Amino acid sequence: MSRSSPILEARGVSRSFGAIQALDSIDVQIMPGEVHAVLGENGAGKSTLMNIFGGFLAPESGDVLVDSVPAPSGSPRAMRKLGVALVHQHFMLVPEFTVAENLALDQMSDLVGSLEMAEPLDKARRQAGDLGWEIDFDAMTRQLRVGEQQRVEILKALCTEAKIIILDEPTAVLSKDEISEFVRIVRALRDSGKTIVLIAHKLSEVFAMADYVTVLRGGRIVHSGPIGEQTDESLAQAMVGDPPALAQRSLVEAAGVLLRADEIEVKGDRGNLAVRSASLEVRSGEILGLGGVDGNGQIELGEALAGIRPASGVIERPKQIAYLPQDRHKDGLVLSMPLWENLLIGQLDSDLFAFGVLKRSAALHWAADVMDEYEVKAESVHAPARSLSGGNQQKVLAGRTLSQHPGVIIAVNPTRGLDVRAAAFVHDRLLQARQDGAAVLLISTDWDELAALADRTLFMSRGKLQQELLGDGK
Amino acid sequence: MKEALLVLAAGAGLALLLVLTLAAFGQDVGTSLRLLADGAFGDKYGIGRTAVRACPLILCALGLTVAWRAGMYNIGGEGQYLTGAVAGGFIYQVVSGVGPVVFHVVGLLGAAAAGAGLAWFAGWLEVKRGVQVVISTILMNFIVLKLVEWLVRGPLQEPNGLLPTSERLSREMMLARPDPQTDFHIGIWVVPIAILATWFWLYRTRAGFLNRAVGENQHAVRAAGQKPAHLRLRAMMISGALCGLAGGIDYMGWAGQISDGFSQEWGFIAIPVALLGALNPFGVAAAGVYFAALFAGSKELERFSQLDSSVVLVVQAAAVLGIVWAASWMKNRQQGGSE
Missing domain, CATH: 3.40.50.300 (P-loop containing nucleotide triphosphate hydrolases)
Structure with a gap:
């Protein structure tokens, strides 16, 4: 024409x-x-x-x-x-x-x-x-x-x-x-x-x-x-561009329950009742999906399970829990701080501190290792988090939370705003954690993501957990 | 390397500002600079004058640094400084008979605790009640100022009840002066310790790390399982303790009594010192010494010219404006816009 x-x-x-x-x-x-x-x-x-x-x-x-x-x-x-x-x-x-x-x-x-x-x-x-x-x-x-x-x-x-x-x-x-x-x-x-x-x-x-x-x-x-x-x-x-290969999910036998909530109620930021008597169990070696439209209490539920937000009711969880927040810039990173300090935020109780005093060179080494393992592209561990692309920032967060091989992982929209390749990387890591026996709660508004990763999926609407959808059993 | 250049540029900028200000006031720059330098460092008296001024400036500015780093904009250094001095005055009334060592130890601890308590209250108002620290602390300054005026005519007044001041400390009860002819007293040794300790705390401990992180992004700290409100209250208490300690030291080491004029606004002047020091303990120390030297040197200037120490405030104000401008200029250059 x-x-x-x-x-x-x-x-x-x-x-x-x-x-x-x-x-x-x-x-x-x-x-x-x-x-x-x-x-x-x-x-x-x-x-x-x-x-x-x-x-x-x-x-x-x-x-x-x-x-x-x-x-x-x-x-x-x-x-x-x-x-x-x-x-x-x-x-x-x-x-x-x-x-x-x-x-x-x-x-x-x-x-x-x-x-x-x-x-x-x-x-x-x-x-x-x-x-x-x-x-x-x-x-x-x-x-x-x-x-x-x-x-x-x-x-x-x-x-x-x-x-x-x-x-x-x-x-x-x-x-x-x-x-x-x-x-x-x-x-x-x-x-x-x-x-x-x-x-x-x-x-x-x-x-x-x-x-x-x-x-x-x-x-x-x-x-x-x-x-x-x-x-x-x-x-x-x-x-x-050319799509990367779809994440491969292997068969893992789900084992003991690592995270359990019984009839918990959680308040939102404005004092509203965001979660109404929610009960769920996540087992070792499974990914439990939690779907629903934004703003139906999923984030509040995730925060309560992670121990960040007060809740009434019974929550059984291990001491160490990995929380991958949805908003990288708000809840995840301190943009003005260097990468190694951003990684350190997830290690406050680790042996990188002795009696509250930082072991600086050990921390720097550890941070460099995590950046290698999670393929973070950055000038050095001293680069401010702000200087990274969104995908690399998410890799920093993933490295911070997952490198400890936590027993329970709670991830909220972990691939939102990422390009296809970075999203695939995060998915692989979550599946790897599942393989290693972690109990993963994946909160996502993206049905394709839930379908690809979750073993079973709950649906949340107006603060209530609705029904349990069986996974495709792949 | 880059930092070293920035420090050099800042130092050169400060010197240039001083020269320009003197010239603007119609002074002979060479003579004035020599008088200033003589007054600040020329002899043991000068050095003593500088040290005794650097002490409250640096301690208060360190305190503000800790709070600001946590995102708590404590402007109440002055009030906390005065509160510390007043606490020292009351403790004197109680323990004066026991002897100087007990008085000094208990008095300084009490001064720090009193400053911490006042700052904690301001922090509590923000964390629990949503009243911003920047507002409440600035108002508390005036309340404390007026309170001091009443106290020195009431409960703190000297036994004869004649003058609006507290009882003057005897030489034995003051912090010792190695050379009685100068202002220098042993309390000033707290300053280098405080500088190192604050730096170590901020950059080498978990608590200090969290203090900095909560100031930059409290949401990330919360998502990591910490309680921002606790961290911020702790920052305010440390901040107030350092300011209160400064007040206690000045009472026991320099002024020897509390009166209407006790406040020489060190708590206020510490605000630009903290800013010019880039909220870094070593930067704060350098900025504190620089301005303490100018204040001390201006005593010499006053004797030989029309100028007084207000010229230092002009330099200081110009320097803060310059820093703010330079910071925004560098920020613009670094970011240049984003997608």
């Missing part, structure tokens, strides 16, 4: 952050009037590309062209003037302002003079009317539903006379109903002559909305073409 003259174009754009090459000399052409999806896994370079298009980042080499004219790089103002508007994934709205005030704020051209509310509001009313949206412009922004806030963001873009609207992971925050509504919005915008760039990682939505798709992997373009020629499989393959 011959593609005439692009409205927005990246030519040989490169950008790196420290040692990471986020974008490696890429060429993208966005045609007028199309919905152009940019697909890729976490860390593929999507956000970097989008921020370069929006003028929030300057490329190290290469050009951004609007209507075939090179645009000044690294200037959000200039890109806005040229008609490129960016809708961030995390909305840029002042929650304590009304919708009208937020729109006026965005239209302010300078910091002096009177506050002009009427004109931008008129414009926004017209735009909203054209799209058939009912928006209460006097409502406090924080009171709007997420989908409504997104519309306000889109209105902001339309009010700047944007020709090109870049949407960063727009569906990530939406509920299912809001997503189908959003698909209609994108189509309506395209029909009114706008060009849409859609940053996405969910295939189904790309198929529902896009005309053209560009796939990024590791900062390079691995595919670019009309959507019609593509299937789920071909795009998924392009996104992740």
